[in-house]
Amino acid sequence: MDRRSKLIEILSRVAQKDVNxxxxxxxxxxxxxxxxxxxxxxxxxxxxxxxxxxxxxxxxRKFETVARIGEYLDARQ
Amino acid sequence: MSFIKxxxxxxxxxxxxxxxxxxxxxxxxxxxxxxxxxxxxxxAKDDESVSDMxxxxxxxxxxxxxxxxxxxxxxxxxxxxxDRCFPGPAAEAALKLGIPGRPALDITMASxxxxxxxxxxxxxxxxxGPILVIGAEKMSSVVTxxxxxxxxxxxxxxxxxxxxxxxxxxxxELLDSELASDGTYAADLFLDPYKxxxxxxxxxxxxxxxxxxxxxxxxxxRHDIAPAEVxxxxxxxxxxxxxxxxxxALKVPVERFYSNIARxxxxxxxxxxxxxxxxxxxxxxxxxxxxxxxxAFGAGFHxxxxxxxxx
Numbered sequence: 372m373d374r375r376s377k378l379i380e381i382l383s384r385v386a387q388k389d390v391n392x393x394x395x396x397x398x399x400x401x402x403x404x405x406x407x408x409x410x411x412x413x414x415x416x417x418x419x420x421x422x423x424x425x426x427x428x429x430x431x432r433k434f435e436t437v438a439r440i441g442e443y444l445d446a447r448q
Numbered sequence: 449m450s451f452i453k454x455x456x457x458x459x460x461x462x463x464x465x466x467x468x469x470x471x472x473x474x475x476x477x478x479x480x481x482x483x484x485x486x487x488x489x490x491x492a493k494d495d496e497s498v499s500d501m502x503x504x505x506x507x508x509x510x511x512x513x514x515x516x517x518x519x520x521x522x523x524x525x526x527x528x529x530x531d532r533c534f535p536g537p538a539a540e541a542a543l544k545l546g547i548p549g550r551p552a553l554d555i556t557m558a559s560x561x562x563x564x565x566x567x568x569x570x571x572x573x574x575x576x577g578p579i580l581v582i583g584a585e586k587m588s589s590v591v592t593x594x595x596x597x598x599x600x601x602x603x604x605x606x607x608x609x610x611x612x613x614x615x616x617x618x619x620x621e622l623l624d625s626e627l628a629s630d631g632t633y634a635a636d637l638f639l640d641p642y643k644x645x646x647x648x649x650x651x652x653x654x655x656x657x658x659x660x661x662x663x664x665x666x667x668x669x670r671h672d673i674a675p676a677e678v679x680x681x682x683x684x685x686x687x688x689x690x691x692x693x694x695x696x697a698l699k700v701p702v703e704r705f706y707s708n709i710a711r712x713x714x715x716x717x718x719x720x721x722x723x724x725x726x727x728x729x730x731x732x733x734x735x736x737x738x739x740x741x742x743x744a745f746g747a748g749f750h751x752x753x754x755x756x757x758x759x
Contacts, residue, residue, distance in 0.1 A: 406650045431651055
């Protein structure tokens, strides 16, 4: 499974519904995620990609779109 | 050693339903409940000031403890919704308690204020004697400022809570505390004079959902206590959805987290002590040594946890 597909799977699991946002679509403005799903998304990213996301990186803008999540993962891996 | 001898609280009479609050921002009660867990909140009258509310909650606490105000060594008032920049409400509250001349300290930290005050009182009660810790807020004066922001205006209410900290006796012994502050996030939650409150809700939730479980674990680990051993968590009542997140992170049933946010909304620095006051009246005597945790997170960001055990 490529990384984008894995991200979509994670987002669907966290959002508790099937979602398929475009790369630059705001996950918040589109209603894909609400504020309280954000911590769950971060936890899921840590588990799925084997990384530890520090509190200092817990900036909502880093996780606002699929593209930004990808950029963040690139920087961490 | 230091103890909490008693709690007290005071709530305004006027009930503002979530139907009414939702209408301010073009929404309804169902939406307010979903995003916050709040059914209603209380708003004080125009002539009911923060220092009035602080004094009334303090008197309720002292009455329940059977202690006259004259026995106090200090009063600490946490509040960030006072109607002027300085002086804060502590000196006026002490005057209304009938003890002018006694040292009275203001803590203007918003939501985490009463937690920091409780931790401070734990350390000061031995030299100073009984300390009355109060959290009092008139958030209605803030949330009614225009324009009303959808995610903010529906959250807050008015009220006051109090705890009497003493060096010699009480129902809870204050064992330890862990406090933290990080100004990196000062612009994510702040109140300018005369302007609406600004809150970056996503940042608050992301940080609080990590930092609160972590600080609770830190203070518990120092005493080799597992979260599951804690009988009750008495939290700042920020948002029911956040309380659920924190309970899940600690792998503790959410029922251990006392919650009255449905009835009072978020009363900022007052909420933890209002919750503690109601919890103490509803909870049967805990067996000796049972752990109880206080915790709060708020603007600053400031956050922390206080560990107590039943006596």
